[in-house]
Amino acid sequence: QVQLQESGPGLVKPSQTLSLTCTVSGGSISSGSYYWSWIRQPAGKGLEWIGRIYTSGSTNYNPSLKSRVTISVDTSKNQFSLKLSSVTAADTAVYYCARERYSSSSRYMDVWGKGTTVTVSS
């Protein structure tokens, strides 16, 4: 079955860019009708959807982060990535990647990575 694994630096300095990669295994990122999403969760708080990408490269971002977020896909490596610029302590969180199923009335994440903790600190 499809598995997702996040990777990237666990510590990022304020004002720098957070960069994470999600590697998809057990299936092709290009097969099926799925979006590929990033979600984050500050310690002790709820879930926040960051954005998603389709393998065509089309993206959709949370307006609250849109000016700082870039999600990209590399189908040859079966990976998609997240870049978040100008980070502050408020961006400290566990970051999850997920596979998203969609229909006319539905968007939901059916496969999640285990998450990676990113701390913003000097």
Next chain:
Amino acid sequence: QSVLTQPPSVSGAPGQRVTISCTGSSSNIGAGYDVHWYQQLPGTAPKLLIYGNSNRPSGVPDRFSGSKSGTSASLAITGLQAEDEADYYCQSYDSSLRVFGGGTKLTVL
């Protein structure tokens, strides 16, 4: 402030039934978008529990059920077990956003 509203906590004794509510608005649940539920055990990633308002993925016990009416949805857990102690999140769709509830902590007494 989450777009979807959930009670911060619920509790129940083993074997009992508990419900968790999720209240939205006319731009998300009330607009006809489906509600989905996730279970997050301590220290782990969220896991899809219910999709499309009332459907269970393979492997999810039938003790878990979901429903939707108007601008709200509910998750019911019957025959409560100690292993059900977790955080539960509802999620829907609103103006191109995937929106979550603030989460409900279920304590098994």
